[in-house]
Amino acid sequence: MKNCEHEEEHAYAAARAKCNMPSDDDIAALAAAFKAISEPSRLKILFALRQGEMCVYHIVDAVGGTQSAVSHQLRILRDNRVIKARRDGQNIVYSLADAHVVAVLELACRHLNCKL
Amino acid sequence: MKNCEHEEEHAYAAARAKCNMPSDDDIAALAAAFKAISEPSRLKILFALRQGEMCVYHIVDAVGGTQSAVSHQLRILRDNRVIKARRDGQNIVYSLADAHVVAVLELACRHLNCKL
């Protein structure tokens, strides 16, 4: 490694990177959060909930698939605080956890030129 | 499904969700993009490149691991247009693809209360 034209700047960037690298715990948390929203069936759930809160029956209606599969995905999203739940009688009503979720989805859509 | 207190609104939300659901292709592209940034080793690479462009040697230095493993991860990030590459002599210099990448990382950090 002596021939790169920008060797010196790269070495400084690497040094800064080592100083400013988030902790392993933060990296793991970020990875888990992104993993939670990186599966098609879970993304569909999020886009569905973007239209407003819904109970499981309607989520299944909106995104397709079996009740069991949707329920498993809801748990993953909930465990990662991407969505939240409240009980209403026999139903569990789900909604997006906070505005960050929508913001990230919209940013990614813009990045990829997806229509919303 | 007749007992939920908000049955009617949920049904409307589900109906809107079906109309406004992104195409399967867009969902797949979004899922792939999030999957690309949902692994600890790849996230470390992104946080490293946040400090500026770097060639592989310095990325390996900044994030640890073997050259081969880093190279495989770089390909995944590149295939998903999260990072871009240019050749400089014998070196390949990598950098973040665009501002969206940093924006998404920062949003997620705020969501999870990670320090940057």
Add this chain to the structure above:
DNA sequence: TTATTATATGAATAAGTGTTCATATAATAT
């Protein structure tokens, strides 16, 4: 040309993940 340096990649293995099926829990109705 041959050697060296920088980076990429195919194959293999090990670990992780999504769905299905069957069943469990929890609330309500009879």
Add this chain to the structure above:
DNA sequence: ATATTATATGAACACTTATTCATATAATAA
């Protein structure tokens, strides 16, 4: 209490994915 409705969950299987090892390519130097 029993039945019904809504949702959740454990286990199993198929599929995917990250890393390692060995090797390939690409640029440059001698």
